[in-house]
Amino acid sequence: MSPLTSSRGPLRLVALLTALVLLAGCTGGPPSDIGAPARPTATSAPIDDGVPDAPETLTEPPSSIGAVDVATYFMEMYPHVLATGDVDEWQRLSAVDCVFCHAVVADLDALADQGHHREGGAVTVGYSVVSAGAEAGSYSVGLSMNEAPARVVDSHGEAIGDWTEPQSYVASVLLVHDGASWAIQAVEPAPADG
Template identity: 35%
Template structure:
Protein backbone atom coordinates (compact mmCIF):
# COMPACT_ATOMS: atom_id res chain seq x y z
CA UNK A 1 0.00 0.00 0.00
CA UNK A 2 1.34 3.38 -0.86
CA UNK A 3 1.14 5.91 1.94
CA UNK A 4 0.43 9.54 1.26
CA UNK A 5 2.50 12.28 2.79
CA UNK A 6 0.74 15.50 3.67
CA UNK A 7 2.87 18.60 3.70
CA UNK A 8 1.93 21.51 5.92
CA UNK A 9 2.15 25.01 4.55
CA UNK A 10 3.31 27.87 6.76
CA UNK A 11 1.68 31.15 5.90
CA UNK A 12 3.35 34.37 7.07
CA UNK A 13 1.36 37.45 8.01
CA UNK A 14 2.59 41.01 7.74
CA UNK A 15 1.48 43.57 10.31
CA UNK A 16 -1.19 46.00 9.22
CA UNK A 17 0.36 49.04 10.93
CA UNK A 18 3.79 50.63 10.74
CA UNK A 19 6.80 48.69 11.93
CA UNK A 20 8.36 50.08 15.10
CA UNK A 21 12.02 49.35 15.67
CA UNK A 22 13.16 48.31 19.11
CA UNK A 23 15.28 50.99 20.82
CA UNK A 24 17.79 48.48 22.16
CA UNK A 25 19.37 45.75 20.05
CA UNK A 26 18.46 42.24 21.05
CA UNK A 27 21.50 40.14 21.87
CA UNK A 28 21.44 36.37 22.03
CA UNK A 29 24.19 34.16 23.25
CA UNK A 30 25.02 31.37 20.91
CA UNK A 31 25.80 28.25 22.90
CA UNK A 32 26.57 26.01 19.98
CA UNK A 33 25.07 24.71 16.81
CA UNK A 34 21.33 24.47 16.90
CA UNK A 35 19.99 20.94 17.08
CA UNK A 36 18.87 19.30 13.88
CA UNK A 37 15.14 19.33 13.32
CA UNK A 38 15.25 16.28 11.10
CA UNK A 39 12.52 13.91 12.32
CA UNK A 40 13.59 10.52 13.50
CA UNK A 41 11.99 7.79 11.38
CA UNK A 42 9.55 5.66 13.29
CA UNK A 43 8.66 2.09 12.43
CA UNK A 44 5.52 1.93 10.35
CA UNK A 45 4.84 -1.76 10.77
CA UNK A 46 5.29 -4.65 8.43
CA UNK A 47 6.06 -3.95 4.82
CA UNK A 48 4.23 -5.75 2.07
CA UNK A 49 6.67 -7.67 -0.12
CA UNK A 50 7.28 -6.28 -3.57
CA UNK A 51 5.36 -8.01 -6.33
CA UNK A 52 7.90 -9.67 -8.65
CA UNK A 53 7.77 -8.71 -12.32
CA UNK A 54 7.93 -12.42 -13.26
CA UNK A 55 4.36 -12.78 -11.96
CA UNK A 56 3.28 -11.29 -15.28
CA UNK A 57 4.42 -14.49 -16.99
CA UNK A 58 1.93 -17.34 -17.42
CA UNK A 59 4.46 -20.19 -17.39
CA UNK A 60 6.28 -22.08 -14.62
CA UNK A 61 8.54 -19.06 -14.00
CA UNK A 62 5.46 -16.94 -13.34
CA UNK A 63 4.03 -19.67 -11.11
CA UNK A 64 7.25 -19.78 -9.08
CA UNK A 65 7.27 -16.00 -8.65
CA UNK A 66 3.60 -16.01 -7.62
CA UNK A 67 4.11 -18.81 -5.09
CA UNK A 68 7.04 -17.01 -3.48
CA UNK A 69 5.17 -13.70 -3.36
CA UNK A 70 2.04 -15.27 -1.91
CA UNK A 71 3.86 -17.13 0.86
CA UNK A 72 5.92 -14.06 1.74
CA UNK A 73 2.67 -12.06 2.12
CA UNK A 74 1.80 -14.21 5.16
CA UNK A 75 3.37 -12.09 7.95
CA UNK A 76 2.11 -8.87 6.35
CA UNK A 77 -1.44 -10.23 6.20
CA UNK A 78 -1.29 -11.53 9.77
CA UNK A 79 0.09 -8.27 11.16
CA UNK A 80 -2.08 -5.83 9.22
CA UNK A 81 -5.27 -7.67 8.36
CA UNK A 82 -4.87 -6.28 4.82
CA UNK A 83 -6.26 -9.11 2.70
CA UNK A 84 -6.42 -7.33 -0.66
CA UNK A 85 -3.55 -9.19 -2.37
CA UNK A 86 -4.19 -12.41 -0.44
CA UNK A 87 -7.83 -12.59 -1.52
CA UNK A 88 -6.99 -11.63 -5.12
CA UNK A 89 -4.68 -14.67 -5.37
CA UNK A 90 -6.76 -17.18 -3.39
CA UNK A 91 -9.05 -19.74 -4.97
CA UNK A 92 -11.06 -19.94 -1.75
CA UNK A 93 -13.12 -22.97 -2.77
CA UNK A 94 -9.98 -25.09 -3.14
CA UNK A 95 -7.32 -23.64 -0.85
CA UNK A 96 -8.06 -24.48 2.79
CA UNK A 97 -4.73 -23.01 3.92
CA UNK A 98 -5.57 -19.73 2.21
CA UNK A 99 -8.98 -19.39 3.86
CA UNK A 100 -7.66 -20.48 7.28
CA UNK A 101 -4.99 -17.74 7.18
CA UNK A 102 -7.63 -15.23 6.07
CA UNK A 103 -9.91 -16.16 8.97
CA UNK A 104 -7.07 -15.99 11.50
CA UNK A 105 -5.87 -12.59 10.22
CA UNK A 106 -9.42 -11.23 10.50
CA UNK A 107 -9.77 -12.60 14.03
CA UNK A 108 -6.47 -11.01 15.12
CA UNK A 109 -7.54 -7.68 13.64
CA UNK A 110 -11.05 -7.87 15.11
CA UNK A 111 -9.72 -8.68 18.61
CA UNK A 112 -7.24 -5.80 18.54
CA UNK A 113 -4.38 -8.27 18.92
CA UNK A 114 -0.96 -7.96 17.29
CA UNK A 115 1.04 -10.49 15.28
CA UNK A 116 4.74 -9.66 15.56
CA UNK A 117 7.55 -11.33 13.63
CA UNK A 118 7.07 -14.40 11.47
CA UNK A 119 9.05 -13.19 8.45
CA UNK A 120 8.85 -15.73 5.63
CA UNK A 121 11.60 -16.70 3.22
CA UNK A 122 10.22 -18.89 0.43
CA UNK A 123 12.48 -20.58 -2.10
CA UNK A 124 11.15 -22.71 -4.96
CA UNK A 125 13.18 -25.91 -4.98
CA UNK A 126 11.39 -27.70 -7.81
CA UNK A 127 8.93 -26.78 -10.53
CA UNK A 128 6.83 -29.26 -12.44
CA UNK A 129 5.28 -29.15 -15.88
CA UNK A 130 1.76 -27.87 -16.33
CA UNK A 131 -0.75 -30.37 -14.94
CA UNK A 132 -3.18 -30.64 -17.88
CA UNK A 133 -5.90 -32.19 -15.72
CA UNK A 134 -5.95 -29.35 -13.20
CA UNK A 135 -4.59 -26.64 -15.46
CA UNK A 136 -2.03 -25.49 -12.90
CA UNK A 137 1.61 -25.77 -11.94
CA UNK A 138 2.73 -27.81 -8.93
CA UNK A 139 5.81 -26.49 -7.12
CA UNK A 140 7.88 -27.61 -4.17
CA UNK A 141 8.81 -24.65 -2.00
CA UNK A 142 11.11 -24.56 1.03
CA UNK A 143 9.50 -22.16 3.50
CA UNK A 144 11.43 -20.74 6.45
CA UNK A 145 9.28 -18.88 8.97
CA UNK A 146 10.91 -16.78 11.70
CA UNK A 147 9.56 -16.95 15.24
CA UNK A 148 6.47 -14.86 15.96
CA UNK A 149 4.31 -13.86 18.90
CA UNK A 150 0.65 -13.03 19.20
CA UNK A 151 -0.06 -10.24 21.70
CA UNK A 152 -3.39 -9.13 23.07
CA UNK A 153 -4.41 -5.47 22.92
CA UNK A 154 -2.54 -4.71 26.16
CA UNK A 155 0.69 -6.37 24.97
CA UNK A 156 0.35 -9.64 26.89
CA UNK A 157 1.68 -12.65 24.98
CA UNK A 158 -1.12 -15.01 23.96
CA UNK A 159 0.82 -17.42 21.79
CA UNK A 160 4.30 -18.01 20.42
CA UNK A 161 5.37 -19.68 17.19
CA UNK A 162 8.92 -20.97 17.08
CA UNK A 163 10.97 -20.60 13.91
CA UNK A 164 10.50 -23.44 11.45
CA UNK A 165 11.54 -24.52 8.00
CA UNK A 166 9.55 -27.03 5.98
CA UNK A 167 8.91 -28.00 2.37
CA UNK A 168 5.46 -27.18 1.01
CA UNK A 169 3.65 -28.31 -2.11
CA UNK A 170 2.03 -25.30 -3.74
CA UNK A 171 -0.24 -25.50 -6.76
CA UNK A 172 -1.22 -22.47 -8.79
CA UNK A 173 -3.04 -21.74 -11.99
CA UNK A 174 -3.23 -18.63 -14.10
CA UNK A 175 -6.89 -17.73 -14.70
CA UNK A 176 -6.13 -15.49 -17.69
CA UNK A 177 -5.80 -12.43 -15.48
CA UNK A 178 -3.84 -13.40 -12.39
CA UNK A 179 -2.25 -16.31 -10.52
CA UNK A 180 -4.59 -18.16 -8.16
CA UNK A 181 -3.53 -20.50 -5.35
CA UNK A 182 -5.22 -23.88 -5.52
CA UNK A 183 -3.43 -25.61 -2.63
CA UNK A 184 -0.69 -25.06 -0.08
CA UNK A 185 0.20 -28.20 1.81
CA UNK A 186 2.98 -29.69 3.93
CA UNK A 187 1.96 -33.13 2.63
CA UNK A 188 4.50 -33.63 -0.09
CA UNK A 189 3.46 -36.16 -2.74
CA UNK A 190 6.06 -38.62 -3.92
CA UNK A 191 7.21 -37.37 -7.30
Template identity: 30%
Template sequence: MPAAALLLAALTACSPGTTTPPAATTAATSQAPAETATPSAEPTDSATAPPERPDAMSTPSADGASAAANYFMSTYSYMYATGDTEPWDELSSDTCEFCARRATDVERMTDAGNETLGDAITVESAVGVEIADDEWFSATLIIDEPASQEVDEKGKLVSESDGGRYELYFALSWNAGWRVEEVDVSAAPGS
Protein backbone atom coordinates in the same frame (compact mmCIF):
# COMPACT_ATOMS: atom_id res chain seq x y z
CA MET B 1 -2.19 -18.57 17.94
CA PRO B 2 0.94 -17.20 16.20
CA ALA B 3 1.40 -17.28 12.48
CA ALA B 4 3.97 -20.11 12.54
CA ALA B 5 1.79 -22.45 14.54
CA LEU B 6 -1.23 -21.58 12.43
CA LEU B 7 0.68 -22.24 9.23
CA LEU B 8 1.73 -25.69 10.37
CA ALA B 9 -1.68 -26.55 11.84
CA ALA B 10 -3.56 -25.38 8.78
CA LEU B 11 -1.27 -26.90 6.23
CA THR B 12 -0.94 -30.27 7.91
CA ALA B 13 -4.73 -30.47 8.05
CA CYS B 14 -4.96 -30.15 4.27
CA SER B 15 -5.20 -33.34 2.30
CA PRO B 16 -3.35 -33.13 -1.02
CA GLY B 17 -5.78 -35.52 -2.67
CA THR B 18 -8.86 -33.47 -1.91
CA THR B 19 -7.89 -30.23 -3.56
CA THR B 20 -5.65 -31.12 -6.48
CA PRO B 21 -7.61 -30.66 -9.69
CA PRO B 22 -8.35 -33.92 -11.54
CA ALA B 23 -6.18 -32.85 -14.48
CA ALA B 24 -3.19 -32.68 -12.17
CA THR B 25 -3.36 -36.39 -11.39
CA THR B 26 -3.76 -37.54 -14.98
CA ALA B 27 -1.84 -35.06 -17.11
CA ALA B 28 1.81 -35.64 -17.87
CA THR B 29 4.25 -32.97 -16.88
CA SER B 30 4.66 -30.87 -19.98
CA GLN B 31 8.01 -29.43 -19.04
CA ALA B 32 10.80 -30.05 -16.58
CA PRO B 33 10.48 -28.47 -13.15
CA ALA B 34 11.80 -24.95 -13.01
CA GLU B 35 13.74 -24.07 -9.90
CA THR B 36 14.16 -20.48 -8.92
CA ALA B 37 17.80 -20.26 -7.83
CA THR B 38 17.19 -17.01 -6.00
CA PRO B 39 13.61 -16.65 -4.77
CA SER B 40 11.85 -13.96 -6.75
CA ALA B 41 10.38 -12.21 -3.70
CA GLU B 42 13.29 -11.07 -1.57
CA PRO B 43 12.70 -10.79 2.17
CA THR B 44 12.12 -7.21 3.28
CA ASP B 45 13.53 -5.47 6.34
CA SER B 46 10.11 -5.82 7.90
CA ALA B 47 7.08 -7.98 7.34
CA THR B 48 5.03 -4.77 7.34
CA ALA B 49 6.31 -3.60 3.94
CA PRO B 50 3.77 -4.39 1.20
CA PRO B 51 5.14 -7.21 -0.98
CA GLU B 52 5.97 -6.46 -4.61
CA ARG B 53 4.75 -8.78 -7.36
CA PRO B 54 7.68 -10.32 -9.23
CA ASP B 55 7.71 -9.90 -13.03
CA ALA B 56 7.86 -13.69 -13.43
CA MET B 57 4.23 -13.86 -12.22
CA SER B 58 3.04 -12.37 -15.51
CA THR B 59 3.25 -15.66 -17.44
CA PRO B 60 1.67 -19.10 -17.09
CA SER B 61 4.88 -21.12 -16.75
CA ALA B 62 6.77 -23.20 -14.22
CA ASP B 63 8.82 -20.10 -13.35
CA GLY B 64 5.61 -18.11 -12.99
CA ALA B 65 4.15 -20.75 -10.66
CA SER B 66 7.18 -20.71 -8.37
CA ALA B 67 7.14 -16.89 -8.37
CA ALA B 68 3.41 -16.83 -7.57
CA ALA B 69 3.83 -19.27 -4.66
CA ASN B 70 6.80 -17.28 -3.38
CA TYR B 71 4.85 -14.01 -3.60
CA PHE B 72 1.88 -15.65 -1.88
CA MET B 73 4.07 -16.45 1.12
CA SER B 74 5.21 -12.81 1.17
CA THR B 75 1.55 -11.83 1.43
CA TYR B 76 1.18 -14.32 4.31
CA SER B 77 3.86 -12.54 6.34
CA TYR B 78 2.46 -9.14 5.39
CA MET B 79 -1.11 -10.15 6.25
CA TYR B 80 -0.19 -11.34 9.74
CA ALA B 81 2.03 -8.32 10.40
CA THR B 82 -0.51 -5.70 9.25
CA GLY B 83 -3.98 -7.27 9.28
CA ASP B 84 -4.35 -6.35 5.57
CA THR B 85 -5.71 -9.43 3.77
CA GLU B 86 -6.20 -7.79 0.35
CA PRO B 87 -3.02 -9.09 -1.39
CA TRP B 88 -3.68 -12.57 0.06
CA ASP B 89 -7.31 -12.55 -1.03
CA GLU B 90 -6.39 -11.45 -4.58
CA LEU B 91 -4.54 -14.74 -5.16
CA SER B 92 -6.75 -17.04 -3.07
CA SER B 93 -9.21 -19.24 -4.92
CA ASP B 94 -12.72 -19.26 -3.48
CA THR B 95 -12.31 -23.00 -2.92
CA CYS B 96 -8.95 -22.79 -1.09
CA GLU B 97 -9.70 -23.91 2.46
CA PHE B 98 -6.19 -23.10 3.68
CA CYS B 99 -6.46 -19.58 2.25
CA ALA B 100 -9.85 -18.95 3.86
CA ARG B 101 -8.72 -20.23 7.26
CA ARG B 102 -5.69 -17.94 7.29
CA ALA B 103 -7.71 -14.86 6.30
CA THR B 104 -10.31 -15.72 8.96
CA ASP B 105 -7.58 -16.07 11.58
CA VAL B 106 -6.15 -12.66 10.71
CA GLU B 107 -9.65 -11.16 10.98
CA ARG B 108 -10.05 -12.81 14.41
CA MET B 109 -6.70 -11.45 15.51
CA THR B 110 -7.35 -7.89 14.34
CA ASP B 111 -10.95 -7.88 15.67
CA ALA B 112 -9.50 -8.76 19.09
CA GLY B 113 -7.00 -5.91 18.77
CA ASN B 114 -4.09 -8.33 18.71
CA GLU B 115 -1.03 -8.30 16.49
CA THR B 116 1.69 -10.72 15.42
CA LEU B 117 5.31 -9.84 16.09
CA GLY B 118 8.12 -11.52 14.18
CA ASP B 119 10.18 -11.40 11.03
CA ALA B 120 8.93 -12.32 7.57
CA ILE B 121 9.09 -15.85 6.24
CA THR B 122 12.17 -16.59 4.14
CA VAL B 123 11.79 -18.76 1.05
CA GLU B 124 14.87 -20.96 0.73
CA SER B 125 13.90 -22.59 -2.55
CA ALA B 126 10.99 -22.54 -4.98
CA VAL B 127 10.33 -25.09 -7.73
CA GLY B 128 7.42 -24.83 -10.17
CA VAL B 129 6.01 -27.51 -12.48
CA GLU B 130 3.54 -27.07 -15.33
CA ILE B 131 0.99 -29.90 -15.14
CA ALA B 132 -1.45 -28.94 -17.91
CA ASP B 133 -0.40 -26.41 -20.56
CA ASP B 134 -1.06 -22.84 -19.43
CA GLU B 135 -3.71 -23.95 -16.92
CA TRP B 136 -2.61 -26.13 -13.96
CA PHE B 137 0.66 -25.89 -12.04
CA SER B 138 2.29 -26.96 -8.83
CA ALA B 139 5.02 -25.33 -6.80
CA THR B 140 7.07 -26.63 -3.93
CA LEU B 141 8.67 -24.18 -1.52
CA ILE B 142 11.05 -24.73 1.35
CA ILE B 143 10.52 -21.94 3.86
CA ASP B 144 12.04 -20.83 7.12
CA GLU B 145 9.49 -19.28 9.44
CA PRO B 146 11.05 -17.30 12.30
CA ALA B 147 9.71 -17.43 15.83
CA SER B 148 6.67 -15.20 16.35
CA GLN B 149 4.34 -13.97 19.06
CA GLU B 150 0.75 -12.84 19.12
CA VAL B 151 0.21 -10.05 21.63
CA ASP B 152 -2.85 -8.14 22.74
CA GLU B 153 -3.35 -4.35 22.74
CA LYS B 154 -1.41 -4.00 25.99
CA GLY B 155 1.51 -6.09 24.72
CA LYS B 156 0.54 -9.14 26.79
CA LEU B 157 1.54 -12.44 25.22
CA VAL B 158 -1.45 -14.33 23.80
CA SER B 159 0.53 -17.13 22.12
CA GLU B 160 3.91 -17.84 20.58
CA SER B 161 5.62 -20.16 18.14
CA ASP B 162 9.20 -21.28 17.75
CA GLY B 163 8.83 -21.23 13.95
CA GLY B 164 10.62 -23.82 11.83
CA ARG B 165 11.46 -25.06 8.35
CA TYR B 166 8.57 -26.32 6.24
CA GLU B 167 7.96 -27.75 2.79
CA LEU B 168 4.88 -26.27 1.15
CA TYR B 169 3.16 -27.84 -1.85
CA PHE B 170 0.93 -25.50 -3.86
CA ALA B 171 -1.80 -26.36 -6.34
CA LEU B 172 -2.12 -23.33 -8.66
CA SER B 173 -4.23 -22.45 -11.66
CA TRP B 174 -3.87 -19.82 -14.36
CA ASN B 175 -6.81 -17.98 -15.94
CA ALA B 176 -5.55 -14.53 -16.96
CA GLY B 177 -3.75 -14.54 -13.59
CA TRP B 178 -2.71 -16.85 -10.77
CA ARG B 179 -5.01 -18.52 -8.25
CA VAL B 180 -3.85 -20.57 -5.29
CA GLU B 181 -6.21 -23.54 -5.23
CA GLU B 182 -4.75 -25.19 -2.10
CA VAL B 183 -1.61 -25.52 -0.01
CA ASP B 184 -0.26 -28.50 1.89
CA VAL B 185 2.63 -28.48 4.37
CA SER B 186 5.03 -30.81 6.08
CA ALA B 187 8.31 -30.48 7.91
CA ALA B 188 11.12 -29.68 5.48
CA PRO B 189 13.46 -32.56 4.69
CA GLY B 190 16.28 -32.64 7.22
CA SER B 191 14.34 -30.57 9.78
Protein backbone atom coordinates in the same frame (compact mmCIF):
# COMPACT_ATOMS: atom_id res chain seq x y z
CA MET C 1 5.56 -23.02 17.73
CA SER C 2 4.12 -21.52 14.59
CA PRO C 3 0.35 -21.43 14.05
CA LEU C 4 0.97 -23.20 10.75
CA THR C 5 1.55 -26.44 12.68
CA SER C 6 0.48 -26.03 16.30
CA SER C 7 0.06 -23.39 18.96
CA ARG C 8 -0.20 -22.72 22.67
CA GLY C 9 -2.49 -20.62 24.77
CA PRO C 10 -5.06 -18.47 22.97
CA LEU C 11 -4.05 -19.68 19.52
CA ARG C 12 -4.77 -23.35 20.25
CA LEU C 13 -8.32 -23.13 18.90
CA VAL C 14 -7.21 -21.19 15.82
CA ALA C 15 -4.52 -23.77 15.08
CA LEU C 16 -6.95 -26.64 15.58
CA LEU C 17 -9.51 -25.08 13.25
CA THR C 18 -6.84 -24.43 10.63
CA ALA C 19 -5.66 -28.03 10.86
CA LEU C 20 -9.20 -29.34 10.45
CA VAL C 21 -9.78 -27.11 7.44
CA LEU C 22 -6.52 -28.21 5.85
CA LEU C 23 -7.41 -31.87 6.39
CA ALA C 24 -10.70 -31.28 4.59
CA GLY C 25 -8.86 -30.30 1.40
CA CYS C 26 -9.79 -27.65 -1.11
CA THR C 27 -13.36 -28.72 -1.78
CA GLY C 28 -15.30 -26.03 0.05
CA GLY C 29 -15.85 -22.38 -0.78
CA PRO C 30 -14.62 -19.40 1.17
CA PRO C 31 -16.13 -18.54 4.50
CA SER C 32 -19.08 -16.18 4.40
CA ASP C 33 -18.38 -12.49 4.99
CA ILE C 34 -21.67 -12.13 6.88
CA GLY C 35 -20.89 -11.07 10.42
CA ALA C 36 -17.12 -11.11 9.83
CA PRO C 37 -15.24 -9.28 12.60
CA ALA C 38 -13.24 -6.20 11.79
CA ARG C 39 -9.63 -6.90 10.92
CA PRO C 40 -6.77 -4.83 12.30
CA THR C 41 -5.91 -1.87 10.13
CA ALA C 42 -2.53 -0.37 9.31
CA THR C 43 -3.14 2.15 12.09
CA SER C 44 -4.17 -0.43 14.73
CA ALA C 45 -1.39 -2.94 14.13
CA PRO C 46 2.34 -2.50 13.64
CA ILE C 47 3.35 -2.31 10.00
CA ASP C 48 5.29 -5.34 8.86
CA ASP C 49 8.54 -4.18 7.26
CA GLY C 50 8.74 -7.43 5.31
CA VAL C 51 6.12 -6.63 2.66
CA PRO C 52 7.24 -8.59 -0.39
CA ASP C 53 7.40 -6.91 -3.77
CA ALA C 54 5.10 -8.36 -6.39
CA PRO C 55 7.12 -10.25 -9.02
CA GLU C 56 7.10 -8.98 -12.60
CA THR C 57 5.92 -12.43 -13.68
CA LEU C 58 2.62 -11.79 -11.86
CA THR C 59 1.38 -9.90 -14.91
CA GLU C 60 3.13 -11.94 -17.59
CA PRO C 61 1.87 -15.00 -19.50
CA PRO C 62 2.03 -18.29 -17.55
CA SER C 63 5.35 -20.07 -17.21
CA SER C 64 7.15 -22.34 -14.77
CA ILE C 65 9.26 -19.38 -13.64
CA GLY C 66 6.13 -17.31 -13.14
CA ALA C 67 4.53 -20.11 -11.12
CA VAL C 68 7.52 -20.28 -8.76
CA ASP C 69 7.61 -16.48 -8.44
CA VAL C 70 3.90 -16.20 -7.67
CA ALA C 71 3.91 -19.12 -5.21
CA THR C 72 6.92 -17.60 -3.43
CA TYR C 73 5.31 -14.15 -3.34
CA PHE C 74 2.08 -15.57 -1.93
CA MET C 75 3.82 -17.43 0.89
CA GLU C 76 6.05 -14.46 1.72
CA MET C 77 2.85 -12.36 2.18
CA TYR C 78 1.72 -14.59 5.07
CA PRO C 79 3.33 -12.67 7.98
CA HIS C 80 2.37 -9.30 6.49
CA VAL C 81 -1.27 -10.36 6.27
CA LEU C 82 -1.35 -11.53 9.90
CA ALA C 83 0.49 -8.46 11.21
CA THR C 84 -1.46 -5.77 9.38
CA GLY C 85 -4.80 -7.23 8.40
CA ASP C 86 -4.13 -6.18 4.81
CA VAL C 87 -5.74 -9.06 2.92
CA ASP C 88 -6.48 -7.36 -0.41
CA GLU C 89 -3.65 -8.94 -2.43
CA TRP C 90 -3.93 -12.24 -0.54
CA GLN C 91 -7.61 -12.51 -1.41
CA ARG C 92 -7.06 -11.32 -4.98
CA LEU C 93 -4.66 -14.23 -5.54
CA SER C 94 -6.77 -16.80 -3.62
CA ALA C 95 -9.01 -19.08 -5.66
CA VAL C 96 -12.57 -19.36 -4.41
CA ASP C 97 -12.00 -22.98 -3.37
CA CYS C 98 -8.57 -22.58 -1.71
CA VAL C 99 -9.16 -23.82 1.84
CA PHE C 100 -5.72 -22.75 3.16
CA CYS C 101 -6.04 -19.26 1.68
CA HIS C 102 -9.40 -18.65 3.36
CA ALA C 103 -8.31 -20.33 6.62
CA VAL C 104 -5.53 -17.73 6.95
CA VAL C 105 -8.13 -14.96 6.67
CA ALA C 106 -10.33 -16.79 9.20
CA ASP C 107 -7.32 -17.03 11.58
CA LEU C 108 -6.76 -13.31 11.13
CA ASP C 109 -10.42 -12.63 11.90
CA ALA C 110 -10.19 -14.79 15.04
CA LEU C 111 -7.13 -12.85 16.22
CA ALA C 112 -8.79 -9.51 15.45
CA ASP C 113 -12.00 -10.58 17.18
CA GLN C 114 -9.94 -11.05 20.36
CA GLY C 115 -8.08 -7.74 19.84
CA HIS C 116 -4.83 -9.56 18.97
CA HIS C 117 -2.38 -9.42 16.09
CA ARG C 118 0.83 -11.17 15.12
CA GLU C 119 4.32 -9.70 14.90
CA GLY C 120 7.37 -11.18 13.18
CA GLY C 121 7.46 -14.53 11.45
CA ALA C 122 8.99 -13.44 8.17
CA VAL C 123 8.93 -16.24 5.61
CA THR C 124 11.90 -16.91 3.36
CA VAL C 125 11.80 -19.44 0.57
CA GLY C 126 14.78 -21.70 -0.10
CA TYR C 127 14.53 -24.13 -2.97
CA SER C 128 11.60 -24.72 -5.26
CA VAL C 129 10.50 -27.45 -7.62
CA VAL C 130 7.83 -26.89 -10.25
CA SER C 131 5.87 -29.14 -12.57
CA ALA C 132 3.21 -28.25 -15.09
CA GLY C 133 -0.25 -29.64 -14.40
CA ALA C 134 -2.48 -31.58 -16.78
CA GLU C 135 -4.53 -28.47 -17.61
CA ALA C 136 -3.04 -25.55 -19.54
CA GLY C 137 -1.73 -22.89 -17.19
CA SER C 138 -1.78 -25.11 -14.08
CA TYR C 139 1.32 -25.74 -11.99
CA SER C 140 2.39 -27.49 -8.81
CA VAL C 141 5.21 -25.76 -6.94
CA GLY C 142 7.09 -27.37 -4.05
CA LEU C 143 8.75 -24.86 -1.74
CA SER C 144 11.08 -25.12 1.23
CA MET C 145 10.38 -22.31 3.64
CA ASN C 146 11.75 -20.92 6.87
CA GLU C 147 9.58 -18.88 9.21
CA ALA C 148 11.33 -16.54 11.65
CA PRO C 149 10.31 -16.39 15.32
CA ALA C 150 7.07 -14.51 15.94
CA ARG C 151 4.60 -13.65 18.66
CA VAL C 152 0.94 -12.87 19.14
CA VAL C 153 0.28 -9.56 20.89
CA ASP C 154 -2.89 -8.40 22.63
CA SER C 155 -4.47 -4.95 22.30
CA HIS C 156 -2.23 -3.66 25.12
CA GLY C 157 0.97 -4.68 23.35
CA GLU C 158 1.59 -7.64 25.67
CA ALA C 159 2.90 -10.87 24.16
CA ILE C 160 0.37 -13.65 24.78
CA GLY C 161 1.97 -16.35 22.68
CA ASP C 162 5.24 -16.78 20.88
CA TRP C 163 7.66 -19.17 19.30
CA THR C 164 11.31 -18.29 19.65
CA GLU C 165 12.80 -20.85 17.29
CA PRO C 166 12.68 -20.58 13.51
CA GLN C 167 10.32 -23.08 11.89
CA SER C 168 11.08 -24.99 8.67
CA TYR C 169 8.38 -26.16 6.28
CA VAL C 170 7.84 -27.71 2.92
CA ALA C 171 4.74 -26.63 1.04
CA SER C 172 2.97 -27.79 -2.05
CA VAL C 173 1.32 -24.85 -3.82
CA LEU C 174 -1.14 -25.50 -6.62
CA LEU C 175 -1.85 -22.55 -8.86
CA VAL C 176 -3.37 -21.78 -12.23
CA HIS C 177 -3.14 -18.97 -14.75
CA ASP C 178 -6.43 -18.53 -16.59
CA GLY C 179 -4.95 -16.43 -19.39
CA ALA C 180 -5.52 -13.19 -17.49
CA SER C 181 -4.27 -13.74 -13.93
CA TRP C 182 -2.86 -16.23 -11.43
CA ALA C 183 -4.90 -17.91 -8.69
CA ILE C 184 -3.67 -20.04 -5.79
CA GLN C 185 -5.85 -23.15 -5.70
CA ALA C 186 -4.33 -24.94 -2.70
CA VAL C 187 -1.44 -24.74 -0.23
CA GLU C 188 -0.41 -27.74 1.85
CA PRO C 189 2.31 -26.84 4.38
CA ALA C 190 4.01 -29.47 6.50
CA PRO C 191 6.91 -29.36 8.97
CA ALA C 192 10.17 -30.01 7.08
CA ASP C 193 11.22 -32.66 9.59
CA GLY C 194 7.85 -34.43 9.66
